[in-house]
Amino acid sequence: MKSDQEPVPETHFETQYLELMRRIWLEGDERRDRTGIGTRSVFGAMLRFDLSDGAMPLITTKRVYWKTATRELLWFLTGDTxxxxxxxxxxxxxxxxxxxxxxxxxxxxxxxxxxxxxxxxxxxxxxxxxxLGPVYGKQWVDWPTFQPVKGGLFRKGRGINQVAEVVESLQENPGSRRHIIEGWNVADVPRMALPPCHKTYQFHVSEGSDGKARLNGLLYQRSCDVALGLPFNLWSAALLQRMLAQQAGLEPGEFVWMGGDTHLYLNHEHLVKEQLSREPQGHPRLEILRRPATIFDYRIEDFAVHDYTPHEPIKAPVAV
Structure with missing residues (x-):
């Protein structure tokens, strides 16, 4: 018997982001914060995105300058601060x-x-x-180590390149539960301009329904400005996952984002209301145009985004 019902439309990937924004603004706990501006906040949030077929969580209800976010990620990978x-x-x-x-x-x-x-x-x-002090890139590719010497003293040892180690472990031991990049170095936090917000990345290899090995990624973010920061964080983390997948010879799988203190600043009301009035549009895709020798050799010219037709940008002040 033929059904007269219309097929249920596929939910746009961005809907979950907008629902999180709406929930924080309407139900979040109003809190003081170190900036003095104040926020509305929830604790413990999760978003999930399928990165297969080039899909990327590039927000469309306002323009996100993905090249700017990409340049920042490439800068992190140099270890420069x-x-x-x-x-x-x-x-x-x-x-x-x-x-x-x-x-x-x-x-x-x-x-x-x-x-x-x-x-x-x-x-x-x-x-x-x-x-900026020993922020993200320093910890990612040159985590400091110290070796004991005579007299109870220590001298600086060779730094640990966490990113290179993850690429190697994905290639040689894909079933490991230790594919981790960590930014929260307790000893170095006081010397950082801003302690890492997107602090812990973990990666996981699974077998897809087509029998191909897929790289899944998870980012835990201790503190997240949903209006200004999260669109950049989603793009950058998914991009890093795509780059790691290419370097390890894996297909991109699922990207999971988890937030601790997940908030909106009170002075972003105009942005929140405007963005929530807009409908997501299009399905952006990322094409990586070449596979460089290492994950540290990508250039901005290696990335092309297709089918990105966002709404106009929405400006708002950064809380420092």
């Missing part, structure tokens, strides 16, 4: 923290734009004031 390479590429997302530190320590009320221009123009000034 100074903002100058980002500034020279026009990437602005880390500028506020060293600027605030400079103003506080020197009393010079230089504007943010003038500070950033000086970082670009003066390599010596950038070396003094552009460093």
């Amino acid at each position: 100074n903002i100058r390479p980002l500034v020279l590429q026009g990437v602005k997302i880390w500028n506020e923290w060293p600027h605030a530190k400079y103003v506080e320590q020197t009393g010079d009320e230089i504007s943010l734009d003038d500070f950033v221009q000086r970082i670009a123009d003066d390599e010596h000034f950038a070396a003094m004031w552009g460093d």
Whole structure:
């Protein structure tokens, strides 16, 4: 007997992101925070995305500058912690923290734009004031180690490249439960401009229905600004997973995002209301145009995004 019912439409991948935003804004606990702005927050959230066939969790209800997020990820993989390479590429997302530190320590009320221009123009000034401390990239590719020497002293040992070790373990021991990249180095946290928000990555190899080995990834984020930060975090984590999959000869599988303190800032009300009024559109796909020799050799030109037709961007201030 033929059914007269219409087929149930497939839920857009972005719907879960918008539902999380709506739940936080309507039901979240209003809290004070270190910035003094205040947030509405929930604790413990999860989103899941299928990365097969090139699919990516690239938010469409506002434009996300995926090339900016990609340049940041590639910068992490260099292990650099100074903002100058980002500034020279026009990437602005880390500028506020060293600027605030400079103003506080020197009393010079230089504007943010003038500070950033000086970082670009003066390599010596950038070396003094552009460093963020041992943030993400430092921990990812050069986790510090120390070796005991005589007299109860220690000397610096060879740093641990967690990313390279994960690529190797995916290739040689795919069934391992130790495919982990960790950013939260307790000893180094006090020296960081901002302790890592997207702190723990774990990867898992499974067999798909087609018999091919697939790489699944999970990101645990201790603190998440859902309006401004999460769209970047979703793209970057999924991109890292895609790059690792390519390097290990695996198909991309599922990407799971988990948030601890998952919040919206109170001064982002206009953004939240505008974004929630929009409908997701399109299904963005990522094409990686070449397979470089190592995961550290990708360039921005290696990535192409197809079928991305987002709504207009929505501007909002960054809480520092």
